[in-house]
Amino acid sequence: MTRSGRPKRKQLPLWQETVLLLSVALVLAVVIKTFFVQAFYIPSESMEPGLILNDRILIQKVSYWGGEPERGEVVVFKDPGGWLPPMDSAGPTNPIAKGMAKIGLYPTGGHLVKRVIGVAGDTIECCDDQGRLLVNGEPLDEGAYVKRGEASCAGPMPTQCNEDWEVGPIPAGHVFVMGDNRSQSADSSAKMCRPDETECVPGDEFVPVDLVVGKVFVLLWPADRFRWNTRPDTFEDVPDPS
Template identity: 35%
Template sequence: MTIDPEKEQSNSSSNTNNSIWQTVWENVQILVIAVILAFIIRTFIAEPRYIPSESMSPTLETGDRLVVEKVSYYFHPPQTGDIIVFEPPTQLQMQGYEKEQAFIKRIIGTGGDIVAVENGIVYVNNTPLEENYILESPNYNLDSVQVPEGYLFVMGDNRNNSNDSHIWGFLPEKNVIGHAIFRFFPWPRIGSILSTIN
């Protein structure tokens, strides 16, 4: 029995081509699955965020990178003390901010709470807050306001350099993107983020 060298070479070449295409197809499938998973995770579970300003200093500094989780708010509403990322409300969009230009602030009051600022102290329901996380006491006063149901009153920890509810009013809960829980950069400051009000 004689073996045709050309036929054997042709079969070998065909097998090599099939193997290459099979590898390419498997890689494409892996890539598609990875993209779908990344989309699902970013949309419904968690996403990274970058801090562009000093409005949350000293808790968060310009350039910090955070993990913002979205799962907990499927089970309970945002809580006082949470540091949240949110889409700018209508009041800010009317000032020229884009809907995609997310803000980050701390929740001071939720629906039904009465918030006021007097002589450098923030009051919620006539109780002064002990705020060891802020940069400095606010140098402005705010007459008592009651937060409507379905809304939040938010402030930056850098009270005197923050575009927040004391300027533009209440934040609709529906604008909340998620809860900032962990800083993963820079390395020396890695860790969970303080999210309580005393």
């Protein structure tokens, strides 16, 4: 008995305390991964120069609890089907990495990272006389983050700027996405049907918002390149679709 007359609380053995703490930590990790934050990596060169192959990033999911992705945001989404080669869809093979991936502490496979260029109702055109994409008639100034490579415009796929193209209006519940490394990105523009194609399925260029996992908010690793990821100001000038 204690001085206050209350029975002394029995302390758990060390091994039971350890199991309890690990169980609580595991549950918290799963909850955080499911509803709040998750780790991913950059699977290709398509988001250069800002995000480089194998960079570690964090995404947050809170913004999409009651809404949808906005123009200009960099998002992680599940492969809509056939966008990724089998090797990139496999995910980690190491048992420890697999376990960590399940609780959000290690990147999983089968996902892509792209920038949202257009949302439902938008029309996107390539390109004006300066090689800029236009969304609802408004040109995007993307020089701060887009890598054109040898392309003369910011929307090179699938014709490498040899032909202008237009897509839209984007259907409800979908987005149109592109990589920042425009000439090295198998993105929405690469999935568009060209006039002479017969095997192409119209609509495959749009990503269902249900497949969007979250928004990239921080470049976590390498540590010397750590930064917060923000939405470019140029998208603030895009008018709503008419």
